[in-house]
Amino acid sequence: DADVTQTPRNRITKTGKRIMLECSQTKGHDRMYWYRQDPGLGLRLIYYSFDVKDINKGEISDGYSVSRQAQAKFSLSLESAIPNQTALYFCATSDLPGREEQFFGPGTRLTVL
């Protein structure tokens, strides 16, 4: 089984709808991240969490919120989806700072019509 899973893998929704993307990990890592990837722009950090009670904004947090329900679960919500939030979304985890790479989930392709 994959160490980092994301659900759903693909989602098509309409403008104004609320959407939740979920991420679960079995690596036992404290640190979790949400990124979005747009063609030509690379990956950008939306939110990150270093433990269950810690939530931090990344460089593009406007229009998004997150919830860290447990060490293993980190959800990303779009309260009112808009078309420019159409992108590929990745969850990632890591352990010790500066000592270990980040492990990425398979990605969620979100289309907002």
Added chain:
Amino acid sequence: KNEVEQSPQNLTAQEGEFITINCSYSVGISALHWLQQHPGGGIVSLFMLSSGKKKHGRLIATINIQEKHSSLHITASHPRDSAVYICAVEKGAQKLVFGQGTRLTINP
């Protein structure tokens, strides 16, 4: 100007060729990561390095901290190496800043 710049943006080569992908950055970093993204979209970490050189199979990554530059080399390239290679720098608190990626195509 982006904090992390990769070159080239696209690279096409023949099987067996030696490949070099470059990454330059403009900020102080604690580590640099090389990632591979396959056509299906999945991202895999290849290397994390803060100095010197690392080797894994046919892949070699080097970093020059003074020059703020890193290279990823692939020896004896193979069509299965075709992917997008992404450089990312760790600025602190394990937050990554990513380059735009280099799309590599290896033809048989």
